[in-house]
Amino acid sequence: MTLSALDADVIVDQLNAGELTATDCVQHFLNRIESHNPDLNAFISVSQSALEQAESIDQRRKAGQTLGCLAGLPIAIKDGICVAGQPTTAGSRMLENFTPPYDATIVQRLKSADAIIIGKTNMDEFAMGSSTENSFFGPTNNPWATDRVPGGSSGGSAACIAGRLAPVAIGSDTGGSIRQPASFCGITGLKPTYGRVSRYGLIAFASSLDQIGPMTRTAKESALLMSVIAGFDPRDSTSSKEQVSDFLTTLETPLKGIRIGVCRDHFDEGLDLEVKTKINDAISVFKQLGADIKEIELPHTQSAVAAYYVIAPCEASSNLARYDGVRYTFRAQGEDLEEMYRNTRGQGFGDEVKQRIMLGTYALSSGYYEAYYLKASKVRRMIKQDYEEAFQNVDLILGPTTPTPAFKLGQHTQDPLAMYLADIYTVSANLAGIPAISIPVSPSSTGLPIGLQLQGRAFEENTLLRAAHQFQNTTLWHTTSPSEPWRTQT
């Protein structure tokens, strides 16, 4: 079996057993990036020092030194997460030449585990988008059908896993930015509970919704990464001190008796018929695994997209104020300070970002604050309550991750509302702060991946991973890869 086909946990085992060197492993994926990135545009930058780090790990291993639990494993990081000394652009012209002087906490943790950061992946500018078409560095193509989007905003991370340009990747999810691209690219993507993974070093889009998580082929790989990146961080005041579950050891605990809720409202209007069928097929698989399927209601989730598109832009309008041309960003010239500000922000930000900054600025303005921000915050609390009530009767909530499979490049760029509806099933988990995972089910008749979403109680990522893992033990959808050379699919 070639390295590309191996799961990350198997790669780590082989590295530990001395059957594989980190250098060979890194070289293999660097080669794949070199040959395939021109077609996919999944990476914005590739690490110049990955091979050197791999050699050092091989030497340390040879010398008998104790190594971290991911020693030698290459990993791709979304470009909105700071890696010291490596360009970190957040997909924006504004940060085209920004090199952070510090590591995000999760990067520090991955480095301590001796993982090797192989590159930074493409994304919608400042994570605002559902297709990765809003990147200043050009769109990423979906390896399953290169004329289609990989989803977004973590489209680069999703595409690089589907295309096996890296064994595992990290993304971030504000309204579905891990799960929706995972669904479009046929991989596994976990958005952890808000506060489970430190946000320190994640370039903020909407601070109360942003969460970093793993994007991998299998649930087990996600569990492996979670065991490294999850946990309290004193540098992030919103990170939780809640004890971290053992994600790996509970994976095999049988699902018999687990109660899975299905909200039938989420299977109605707007849901692609084929997606509906495939999700229903997956429900049967869970039944066979011993799950007890129950109908539930989440009445306020129908307002989730509306609330999300008030709260997220409000926070973004403030979070992005720092990009003013004064310090580390792109700077346009101007006759005076005000003109410099206008030109810098006018030229440095793309249209979608500007649109959301304007939305948020408006919604926070005096006279509108109550009608928008406060009202949206109330809806948010009601959605949270919906989930709390639902989780009294069920352990997990199951549904489609997205209403349709991957759409075509350019299909929704002129229709923001259609684009925003790609998040319809994912935003609620961010508003409620609960964890959710997307896993691949049987693809569409045209061979496009379809994703199933499981949502769980706060801090019960282990239940999500366990259910996903056992689903993957009985199905093979997660193991299929797009054929090479990549083809378009009409």
Place this chain on the structure above:
Amino acid sequence: MNPTSSSQPNDRHAVKFNDAKIIIGLEVHVQLDTDSKLFCGCSTRFGEDANSQTCVVCTGMPGSLPVINQRALELSIRAGLSLNCQIARSTKWDRKNYFYPDLPKGYQISQFDQPICGPGHLEIDASESPSKSRRIRIERAHLEEDAGKSIHDESSRRQDSKIDLNRTGTPLLEIVTHPDIRTAAEAKAFLSELKLILNYIDVSDCNMQQGNLRCDANINLHIPLGEEQIATPIVEIKNLNSFRAVERSITYEAQRQFEVWQEHGLTIADAPKQTRGWNDPTQTTTLSREKEDSADYRYFPDPDLIAVKIEESKIQQIQSQLVQLPSELRKSLVEQYNLKPEDAAVIVSQGRGVVDYFLEVADGCQDSRIANNWIGQEVLRQLNESNQTIQQYPVSPQQFTELLKLVIAGTLDQTRGKEVLNEMVEHSISSQQAIQQLGIKPVDNNELVTLCEKLIDENQEVVEQIQAGNQKAIGMLIGKARKINPNANPGLIKAMLSEMISS
């Protein structure tokens, strides 16, 4: 603008300035004495190289996050308790959004609707008031981070602007009063007392030169006009950084508002709040350049920080550790040490160190009046001349007590005592060593008799003057005696001379 008031110029000119009531409210920004900044670990030291006290957090680097400094919370609670404020049981952080080059994040983390300190009050000295004191109500006090400093280099042809972010993120407590202050002197008294309290409780050094205490004053006039009471438009004078500037700007502004009102008759309903600055060289307030649209700071809760719960036990713990406040010390100096209120005020105004010094000496020598005379005059003068603090003063309270005991016992007279003190200060020695160095020793009675006889013999004209009733002339003889023998006690000499001359 059309005045809504129906007042006629003639009516207005009949009103006298002294009939107007001045309404003043203050907003005081105090820098808290923490080692590190409000949301990161950077040092708050003043005067370091530009941008040397910065990190990814206080420079607003993408991805960085704030973490609250617990010490700043404690100091704020301590300040609040000392100002009789209600301490919030839950307090939160809000973003105040505005663009400015020295504000790296494009927003300031502040507190909008749940300040850490709620209503309180401060008593100030007001000699003109029948109760001799006035209560100034405090509306709130909230914590916020400071901005950086913009330095505009006008000399360079390109008019370079430079930014120093060392100050960015230092913790400020903004204390807001109700408009209870009525005169410039009261405003100054309020600030002096506030500064003294914050010094005593180690919350802030309030160093105004370093900008650690800054003040904005809101002023308008209430003018009686017939049956009506007219309020003039409110003016905020920003960034007053000395007590003198506060006093003078208020005095000037009240007069200016009165004159403008007499001329135009504009009232609070006719004009929005105006921001003015104090121009020190011209001693006037001038209109600040304002943007066309009024600022909308778009306050909203900072999602990067969580609300702070303050336990009752925490408040009680801080309360129990509170030191005596200046007002309590003044009271105890008057009631227990029999000082005059004005003397007590002088001692207390010098800070806790001088008070402790006084207490130790007064207790040691058992004569608080003498202790006050010597410390209130000699010591304070010496400290002032040498620009030293009491902690740097070379004479310890124990040594000072020994010296005063000798004075009280009559072993040293006042003059010799002061010589001894000067010697002690100059050489950092004990009173005994100083007495030795100055050659001070007791003079025996026979020696004094001989000395007096000699003086009478040699100064017959003076003796005649004394005999003629000019008692003051005896001072001349005493002076001569001290020249011959500096150790001669002037009291004893005087008694002896009087007796000899009169007999």
